[in-house]
Amino acid sequence: MEGLSVVMVLIAGSLLPLQAGVNALLARASGHTLWAAGVSFFIGTIALILVFILQRASWPMLSQLKTAPIVAWAGGLMGAFFVYCMAFFAPKLGAATLLALVISGQIGMSLVLDHFGVAGYTQHVISWQRVLGFLLMLSGVFLIKKF
Known part of the structure; x- marks a missing residue:
């Protein structure tokens, strides 16, 4: 399943x-x-x-x-x-930039929801590695938009 x-x-x-x-x-x-x-x-x-x-x-x-x-x-x-x-x-924006922004927004909110354990999610404390992953995604948005 x-x-x-x-x-x-x-x-x-x-x-x-x-x-x-x-x-x-x-x-x-x-x-x-x-x-x-x-x-x-x-x-x-x-x-x-x-x-x-x-x-x-x-x-x-x-x-x-x-x-x-x-x-x-x-x-x-x-x-x-x-x-x-x-x-x-x-x-x-085009499909790639649009979805890169959507995915980055989803990951950013997911980090907050996980950290505080709200809306039915199990709590997962935010770490610098998770924040770094999010920042790398945002840099991906920049690269997709620019090129």
Whole structure:
């Protein structure tokens, strides 16, 4: 199962630059990035509902949903911001710079989340080696952008 997980996550990651590009195409065709991001979320929502129904999964009870902390509901807002930024900046930055920035942002936030053990992550104290890895990634962003 672990091998399948690795492959699925690699595929999901490889689709990010493609998703940014096709959403940018939709934004250009429609004349508005917000519209393109909304359509992307709408189609994704329909797809998830269909998969949920096909799996014959049980719907959560309202009482279960009420137990989630308020911050747990912010994921959709974060996703909307991400999809909007990808569609807006993809044509301006290019795929390599765009994703280098995304990955660097993800690693930077991951270091903070791990260090403090928040949002459900196990605590891993930040080290100079981890910070160095992050700084090397940022230097990679600079090189990708420059050349």
